[in-house]
Amino acid sequence: MSTSTLSAPAPAAPSTSDGDGPAAPRWVRPAFWGLLLGTAVLYLWNLGASGWGNSFYAEAAQAGSLDWKAWFFGSLDPGNTITVDKPPASLWLMGLSGRVFGFSSWSMLVPQALLGVGSVALLYAAVRRWSGPGAGLFAGAALALTPVAALMFRFNNPDALLTFLLVLGAYCVVRAVEKASPKWLVLAGVAIGFGFLTKMLQAFLVLPAFGLVYLIAAPTGLGKRLLHLLGALVAVVVSAGWYIAVADLWPAASRPYIGGSTDNTVLDLALGYNGLGRIFGGGGNGGGGNMGGGNVGFGGQTGIGRMFGDSFGTEVSWLLPAAVLGLLAGLWFTRWSPRTDRTRASMVLWGGWLVVTALVFSFMEGTVHPYYAVALAPAITAMVAIAGRELWRGRAHVAPRLFLAGMVAVTAVWDYILLDRSSDWHPVIRWAILVLGILVASAIAVGAHEFRRAGRAIAVAAVAVGLAGTLVFGVATAAVPHSGSIPISGPATGGVFGMPEGETPSAELVAALQASTEDWAAASSGTRGAASLQLTSGKSVMPIGGFNGGDPAPTPAQFRQYVAEGRIGYYIGEGAGRMGGPGGGSNEIAEWVQANFPATTIGGQTVYDLTP
Structure with missing residues (x-):
């Protein structure tokens, strides 16, 4: 067999608008637009079925829609605590x-x-x-x-x-x-x-x-x-x-x-x-x-x-x-x-x-x-x-x-x-x-x-x-919804590996956050809880420590200062040790809150009122 079988340049068939090759056959243009239409239907049909998808990125997208600085930096919250x-x-x-x-x-x-x-x-x-x-x-x-x-x-x-x-x-x-x-x-x-x-x-x-x-x-x-x-x-x-x-x-x-x-x-x-x-x-x-x-x-x-x-x-x-x-x-x-x-x-x-x-x-x-x-x-x-x-x-x-x-x-x-x-x-x-x-x-x-x-x-x-x-x-x-931090393709609902999504907060808790006038309606360790609270209430919720609670943002000293200035409404978390990581202060913050503020219950959720 001649080695030139595949070596000759393929006769291109660009569209007539290119101006550098022969006109395409008549079937090409409708086939192309049919391909794009089919793709659009596949990707847009019932698009909202997955809800917030990965709530980590969803809360950042929401923050960017509310605050320009959060939009530019990719902040997780409109209060600009930490980025993705x-x-x-x-x-x-x-x-x-x-x-x-x-x-x-x-x-x-x-x-x-x-x-x-x-x-x-x-x-x-x-x-x-x-x-x-x-x-x-x-x-x-x-x-x-x-x-x-x-x-x-x-x-x-x-x-x-x-x-x-x-x-x-x-x-x-x-x-x-x-x-x-x-x-x-x-x-x-x-x-x-x-x-x-x-x-x-x-x-x-x-x-x-x-x-x-x-x-x-x-x-x-x-x-x-x-x-x-x-x-x-x-x-x-x-x-x-x-x-x-x-x-x-x-x-x-x-x-x-x-x-x-x-x-x-x-x-x-x-x-x-x-x-x-x-x-x-x-x-x-x-x-x-x-x-x-x-x-x-x-x-x-x-x-x-x-x-x-x-x-x-x-x-x-x-x-x-x-x-x-x-x-x-x-x-x-x-x-x-x-x-x-x-x-x-x-x-x-x-x-x-x-x-x-x-x-x-x-x-x-x-x-x-x-x-x-x-x-x-x-x-x-x-x-x-x-x-x-x-x-x-x-x-x-x-x-x-x-x-x-x-x-x-x-x-x-x-x-x-x-x-x-x-x-x-x-x-x-x-x-x-x-x-x-x-x-x-x-x-x-x-x-x-x-x-x-x-x-x-x-x-x-x-x-x-x-x-x-x-x-x-x-x-x-x-055809099936997917959510979580690690979605998987296939005929079954996409599995969630690693960090699961937070539970949907109660209507009573959402109402309490929406009534808040502080810079941050609430704070929570990591994004698991903070994302669901912010996405549901539309209010800024501080994700202490970022994705897994391990980043030093805010530091314990900064958090105490924000509380003293009356800038945070509630602390919502599951206690010390939750999601904390090396370099983060989420554990210390949780311990400080529990030691200095009384716990109360809103909609079945334990919260700490941080307002003066």
Whole structure:
């Protein structure tokens, strides 16, 4: 077989508005808008069923809708005690939506769903430019249906915005490579910089692939390529660094404490708890590789098999074996291609994204959760779409045909295994996928496409096999509500691992808080109780110590001063020792309150009246 089977640049079919290629077939535009409409229905339908989702981020979004300083810094409360332990970019969108439409579960989650629709559109556009509309549509549809995407684009964690920005960056890189455009490369850097402001160093995992594909494939001299990459790096630093500079130079006494940091700076948060601590453990990171293979919510055991295990497997790995096989095939068949070959450039771009991110997730020793896998979904689906399309084009040759048959077969077998993990859930589905997959793979391998019109039917059947497993599990995920700090995809209500949500406070307690005129209607250790009180009452509730009560905000001395100044209405907690952590003062505060203020009961809840 000629090694050029996959090496010729794919005949692009951009829309007529691009002005740099032939007009797309008539079916492309309605198919594209149908894809976006279907994605919007999947992500927006019954969106409020999950309520506040992750109440930790919900209370911060609510705070941002009520106070501009809280919005800018990502404070957990309008009184600006402490921030979330992430940068605030995703909260900016949810907070603004709450200001415009009034804060509710719907107004909080709509930006997330729209980010999902935008991610699908951008992935389609990026894949289509080099591999045609068919591959673009498959990539977009597969992304929309990936279970972890159907989960996170209907939830209020930062991962929705991060995924959108990563895909946006990849699209800009595609445009940059086409004509060695420094402008598009800088825009890619800006997207990744704002990705840092969404989830810090995780956004940088795509940078090796972005830089390498431009260095290899941009049609200009090496010197200019290096200069353009330097400009893009500056764009990343500026886009990410401006917020660090503003936040860390802002007088600490007039802003909230930076949650999760050890020295009240965003830079420490980026390098410590959300940086090296995630990779190597420590720095406040529990879980990850230290939690053992049975802890689904914390990723299970570290190792090369983590992405296929009980934690990540059903979230994102439905097409992962096929993506790996397609990457190997693509790199092999394009090994002698010209430097600027777009098929190989696609393999470097999406394959590099896939390999680096998957390896980091697999070997992280610090905190890692299954929903992180949404950042892998665009690379996996794009890789399968591009490789599948190129192998189908080379189906007249035995080797590409066998690789394609292998992609179909391994997808069917792996879908069966994943669905068997929920063995009581519609078992006929996994058997149907397995049988159809084996039949289609066999037909491809023996060259059945050569018989009259069988080729089109086989192609449609192969696409059906590729999407079937992720489709049924993705739709099942979107059909049920999810809540808690670690949501899990699947046909059952998303489980809650780690910190559970607080109980809904009584009407009497909510009324008491709403009648308060203090800066903080109440204070409570950690966010478990504070979030439900604030979200229900609409009043500022001080989350002592942040997420788990372990941050020194406020210190015991500050808390006593606030009480003396009459700025806190009630203390609501479960006593000393609850949720306290190293460096925090929540235990000491609880003991001081119990020793100096009488307890009373409101709506069955023990509270301490702190007003003079």
